[in-house]
Amino acid sequence: MKSGQKTARRNARSASRIAAVQGLYQMDLAQTDLNDVIDEFQNIRFLQAEADDAILGADSTFFAELLRGVVRRQRDIDPMIDRQLAAGWNLSRVDSILRAILRAGTYELLERLDVPAKVVINEYIDIAHAFFSDDEPKVVNGVLDKIARRLRPNEMEKARKTTS
Numbered sequence: 001m002k003s004g005q006k007t008a009r010r011n012a013r014s015a016s017r018i019a020a021v022q023g024l025y026q027m028d029l030a031q032t033d034l035n036d037v038i039d040e041f042q043n044i045r046f047l048q049a050e051a052d053d054a055i056l057g058a059d060s061t062f063f064a065e066l067l068r069g070v071v072r073r074q075r076d077i078d079p080m081i082d083r084q085l086a087a088g089w090n091l092s093r094v095d096s097i098l099r100a101i102l103r104a105g106t107y108e109l110l111e112r113l114d115v116p117a118k119v120v121i122n123e124y125i126d127i128a129h130a131f132f133s134d135d136e137p138k139v140v141n142g143v144l145d146k147i148a149r150r151l152r153p154n155e156m157e158k159a160r161k162t163t164s
Contacts, residue, residue, distance in 0.1 A: 015058035024100035
């Protein structure tokens with residue numbers, strides 16, 4: 001794949017991740033059905049993406065995979081996140097947007113082994129920065145890093161040695 005194609009694919013995936021976080025947030029807050037959210041994004045919001053630059057060029061297939069995957073694996077994902085939160089905290093106490101970011105990131109670490117863990121973590125830190133200006137991006141970094149070390153120990157150790 002040529003460099004320009006890789007950049008376009010990466011940008012499409014980044015936009016898809018932002019849309020997935022928005023969709024998960026919508027499902028969480030308004031108790032909207034999974035298929036209704038996917039339909040709304042694919043048939044309305046992606047077509048009017050100029051109104052929301054963040055999702056412009058999103059890959060609708062990747063977006064739908066992220067949403068469906070989080071819903072399908074949520075019983076596995078939520079306890080993983082809970083174990084990494086500070087003492088006295090659980091996922092139900094976390095802000096809805098932050099919860100959506102952590103769920104989507106954890107899903108990718110679990111299921112998308114074709115995407116390097118560091119890429120997943122950095123993508124979701126960037127998304128957290130788009131929504132928050134306080135410590136939430138640090139929370140995303142800490143939680144997803146711990147989950148990645150548990151799920152992909154060899155990859156994370158190799159990445160640590162390369163950056164040392």
